[in-house]
Amino acid sequence: MLLLQLLINGIQVGALYALIAVGFSLIFGSTRVFHFAHGATFTIAAYVFYYVYSVAHLHWLLAVLGAALAAVVFGVLLDRFVYAPIQRHEGSFFTVFVASLGIGIIVQNLIGMIFGRGFVSVSTPLSRSAELIPGLYVSPLSGIAIVCAIVFFGALQLFLMRTHIGMGMRALSENPELIRVYGLSPRRLSTIVFALGSLLAVPAAILSAASSGLNPAVTHHVMLISLAATIVGGVGSLRGAACAGLLLGLSENLALLYLEPQWSEAVTFIVLFLFILFRPSGFFGRAITS
Amino acid sequence: MEKMLAYILNLATLMCINAVLAITLNFIMGYAGIFSIAHAIFFGVGAYTAAYFALHASASLFLAIPVSMVAAGLLSLILALPALRVRGEYFVAASLGLQVLGVTIFSEWKSFTGGLGGVIGIPPADLFGHAITDPVQFLLLAAGCLVLVILVTNTLLRSSFGRNLKAIRDSESAAHAFGKNVAVIKTLSVMISSALAAIAGALYAFYLGFINVESFTLDTSVLLMAMVIIGGTGTLLGPIVGTVLLMLLPSLFSYMWFLPQTEIGAIQQIAYGAAMVLLMIFRPGGLVSARKNQGEP
Numbered sequence: 001m002l003l004l005q006l007l008i009n010g011i012q013v014g015a016l017y018a019l020i021a022v023g024f025s026l027i028f029g030s031t032r033v034f035h036f037a038h039g040a041t042f043t044i045a046a047y048v049f050y051y052v053y054s055v056a057h058l059h060w061l062l063a064v065l066g067a068a069l070a071a072v073v074f075g076v077l078l079d080r081f082v083y084a085p086i087q088r089h090e091g092s093f094f095t096v097f098v099a100s101l102g103i104g105i106i107v108q109n110l111i112g113m114i115f116g117r118g119f120v121s122v123s124t125p126l127s128r129s130a131e132l133i134p135g136l137y138v139s140p141l142s143g144i145a146i147v148c149a150i151v152f153f154g155a156l157q158l159f160l161m162r163t164h165i166g167m168g169m170r171a172l173s174e175n176p177e178l179i180r181v182y183g184l185s186p187r188r189l190s191t192i193v194f195a196l197g198s199l200l201a202v203p204a205a206i207l208s209a210a211s212s213g214l215n216p217a218v219t220h221h222v223m224l225i226s227l228a229a230t231i232v233g234g235v236g237s238l239r240g241a242a243c244a245g246l247l248l249g250l251s252e253n254l255a256l257l258y259l260e261p262q263w264s265e266a267v268t269f270i271v272l273f274l275f276i277l278f279r280p281s282g283f284f285g286r287a288i289t290s
Numbered sequence: 291m292e293k294m295l296a297y298i299l300n301l302a303t304l305m306c307i308n309a310v311l312a313i314t315l316n317f318i319m320g321y322a323g324i325f326s327i328a329h330a331i332f333f334g335v336g337a338y339t340a341a342y343f344a345l346h347a348s349a350s351l352f353l354a355i356p357v358s359m360v361a362a363g364l365l366s367l368i369l370a371l372p373a374l375r376v377r378g379e380y381f382v383a384a385s386l387g388l389q390v391l392g393v394t395i396f397s398e399w400k401s402f403t404g405g406l407g408g409v410i411g412i413p414p415a416d417l418f419g420h421a422i423t424d425p426v427q428f429l430l431l432a433a434g435c436l437v438l439v440i441l442v443t444n445t446l447l448r449s450s451f452g453r454n455l456k457a458i459r460d461s462e463s464a465a466h467a468f469g470k471n472v473a474v475i476k477t478l479s480v481m482i483s484s485a486l487a488a489i490a491g492a493l494y495a496f497y498l499g500f501i502n503v504e505s506f507t508l509d510t511s512v513l514l515m516a517m518v519i520i521g522g523t524g525t526l527l528g529p530i531v532g533t534v535l536l537m538l539l540p541s542l543f544s545y546m547w548f549l550p551q552t553e554i555g556a557i558q559q560i561a562y563g564a565a566m567v568l569l570m571i572f573r574p575g576g577l578v579s580a581r582k583n584q585g586e587p
Binding site: 085089090093097098101102104106108110224228230235260263266269270273276277 | 375382383397398512565566570
């Protein structure tokens with residue numbers, strides 16, 4: 001029974017990780033920006049949802065819209081005012097990474113100052129778990145998480161495959177010059193990529209706020225997961241990132257069969273380490289070795 | 291007045307210890323292009339090993355420091371492994387993994403690290419049978435170690451080993467083509483950097499007489515990285531300037547009476563986060579290298 005319970009928890013967490021990782025992977029894959037602050041986007045969305053829903057007591061739909069808006073605006077502004085100026089004069093990965101890391105630190109601490117560093121929980125009518133069969137507790141949120149992951153991922157795939165902008169986004173990583181030749185602006189495409197990528201973190205942020213609560217330190221955790229999933233899945237492969245997110249969520253939860261909960265983050269990284277050592281190109285990705 | 295002196299001595303000692311860490315991190319980051327965010331782990335390994343050794347064997351500096359250096363150097367092979375496989379952004383993830391793993395081990399391996407409670411009652415450092423308890427003497431010891439580490443890293447960087455390192459940073463494939471053994475050079479540089487960082491760890495353990503996992507978390511690694519970056523990567527002076535600046539920051543903020551005292555820590559973090567962002571936009575080489583590196587790509 002414990003196994004089944006952990007399996008269900010693992011799939012729920014994995015679905016959320018998959019969404020986060022796909023957003024990160026989309027941004028990294030098409031703009032080459034190592035967007036470490038993706039964790040900050042997640043935290044901002046989660047706290048906006050918490051504030052509008054639990055503190056201001058407004059309708060949940062408003063809270064969802066607020067969270068989505070905040071995430072998109074944050075992502076787009078970062079791209080415009082931090083990443084774009086850096087890339088204009090220096091494209092090195094490291095410079096962008098450091099700036100992104102700095103942004104993550106700023107956001108995490110600002111949120112800590114505004115909302116406190118402790119745990120806050122968002123309780124919704126859907127948060128309560130029901131005992132399906134004796135010893136097995138499942139909340140409606142598990143189902144919603146899985147449906148969300150499938151819907152968002154499916155919509156993203158359709159967008160990338162069927163629309164002009166989507167195809168432009170896929171081409172952006174390959175050859176920015178070609179984009180210009182076809183009359184598309186790489187800058188505008190990059191804005192769209194950031195908006196979409198940030199948007200993908202929103203359902204995960206809201207659902208984890210409603211299921212497990214949050215604190216500002218979640219920024220780090222999300223950043224670690226996005227990174228690990230992107231590499232395990234294979235850089236540049238959205239399908240890989242989604243599968244890797246699921247794998248990480250599952251292994252984190254199944255590890256609880258043998259290990260104490262405090263090892264769960266370590267388990268994520270043992271998976272990552274094994275992949276880097278034995279299969280550095282990830283599930284489906286391109287080779288990343290030198 | 292006495293309080294002021296004690297405060298300055300304490301700050302100066304911690305500056306020396308952190309400068310050792312920043313210099314050793316710069317050694318791999320600025321010269322070999324290995325961007326590790328796991329440096330605090332080797333600092334920790336040095337500190338715990340020295341503490342354990344001092345408690346169970348001897349507090350002699352000439353024994354405790356080498357032992358902790360060997361421990362950190364050997365463990366750093368775990369970091370060298372991914373460093374050889376992948377580079378750049380992927381290595382950042384691998385070192386981040388090591389950092390997270392290390393913190394979990396530090397807080398769970400209770401018989402060695404004392405768990406969350408840490409190790410208490412570490413005896414004072416022993417130098418030629420003389421226990422160093424006086425803060426002035428300890429500052430001299432820390433400054434001495436700092437000078438030693440600067441000399442060692444500088445000598446290494448000026449040698450053919452240093453030229454090989456820079457060659458790898460600038461173009462790994464070219465270095466390879468010239469018949470350089472990239473794997474050995476990278477592994478050695480990681481080992482040297484970690485072993486030297488362990489010196490800072492040992493000093494820290496002896497200085498405080500108490501250590502716990504709080505000092506070796508991701509925040510420390512990021513702070514060290516900030517010191518190197520803000521000062522200027524790949525320069526001799528950069529890490530020291532960065533260390534001094536970032537360590538003066540807390541005392542600077544404590545003079546600003548209008549800031550809420552409980553938020554000082556967060557405000558500091560925001561300040562160095564903002565410094566990292568602004569520098570990357572306007573002066574990506576860091577404060578020190580801004581003039582020197584202008585001609586380079």
